[in-house]
Amino acid sequence: xxxxxxxxxxxxVQEGDSAVIKCTYSDSAxxxxxxxxxxxxxxxQLIIDIRSxxxxxxxxxxxxxxNKTAKHFSLHITETQPEDSAVYFCAxxxxxxxxxxxxxxxxxxxx
Amino acid sequence: GAGVxxxxxxxxxxxxxxxxxxxxxxxGHVSLFWYQQALGQxxxxxxxxxxxxxxxKSGLPSDRFFAERPExxxxxxxIQRTQQEDSAVYLCAxxxxxxxxxxxxxxxxxxx
Numbered sequence: 654x655x656x657x658x659x660x661x662x663x664x665x666v667q668e669g670d671s672a673v674i675k676c677t678y679s680d681s682a683x684x685x686x687x688x689x690x691x692x693x694x695x696x697x698q699l700i701i702d703i704r705s706x707x708x709x710x711x712x713x714x715x716x717x718x719x720n721k722t723a724k725h726f727s728l729h730i731t732e733t734q735p736e737d738s739a740v741y742f743c744a745x746x747x748x749x750x751x752x753x754x755x756x757x758x759x760x761x762x763x764x
Numbered sequence: 765g766a767g768v769x770x771x772x773x774x775x776x777x778x779x780x781x782x783x784x785x786x787x788x789x790x791x792g793h794v795s796l797f798w799y800q801q802a803l804g805q806x807x808x809x810x811x812x813x814x815x816x817x818x819x820x821k822s823g824l825p826s827d828r829f830f831a832e833r834p835e836x837x838x839x840x841x842x843i844q845r846t847q848q849e850d851s852a853v854y855l856c857a858x859x860x861x862x863x864x865x866x867x868x869x870x871x872x873x874x875x876x
Contacts, residue, residue: 657806695869696767697867698867749862749864750820751820752797754806757804
């Protein structure tokens with residue numbers, strides 16, 4: 654099955670700086686890569702996703718890049734704000750029936 | 765519209781008790797998923813339904829875990845003879861089809 658690894662496990666940045674979280678996957682058949690944000694005690698919420706037919710996708714301060722050859726994808730958050738503080742999870746799937754999640758990155762944005 | 769809902773939000777069980785966790789998916793969503801999330805970890809797949817059919821239960825950790833979705837809407841995850849290692853947050857998600865998954869708030873199960 655698929656194996657998704659996520660780094661770093663914790664990330665602390667100053668407000669206004671950028672944050673980058675990286676994930677690698679093992680199954681070359683994976684073709685859909687969502688990113689979820691989970692605040693303490695709350696549900697994971699989709700923040701951005703990318704399909705394997707594109708290399709980059711951007712939504713305001715958030716962007717995701719995908720390198721299919723190297724089997725890795727990254728989340729980029731620019732101009733970070735304190736409300737960006739949360740745990741972020743990447744995931745991968747090849748059929749939308751089973752998502753394989755990374756172990757999460759705890760992002761702390763210091764005011 | 766209403767999102768995925770789960771009940772109860774918190775459940776404390778004594779070791780050996782049976783528990784039942786409920787998931788109400790988004791109306792019209794064909795697919796329903798259950799995940800187990802241990803503290804500090806990402807969600808791990810348990811099982812998947814398409815309408816009332818359970819198409820994949822490869823993630824269920826033992827035969828003490830059982831899930832059903834008899835009418836293709838509400839689903840129940842049942843854990844028999846709970847053990848301490850079952851303590852986790854159980855997340856339910858639904859999806860319209862080949863699309864992303866929308867998660868419920870989870871049920872935090874603590875087994876004493």
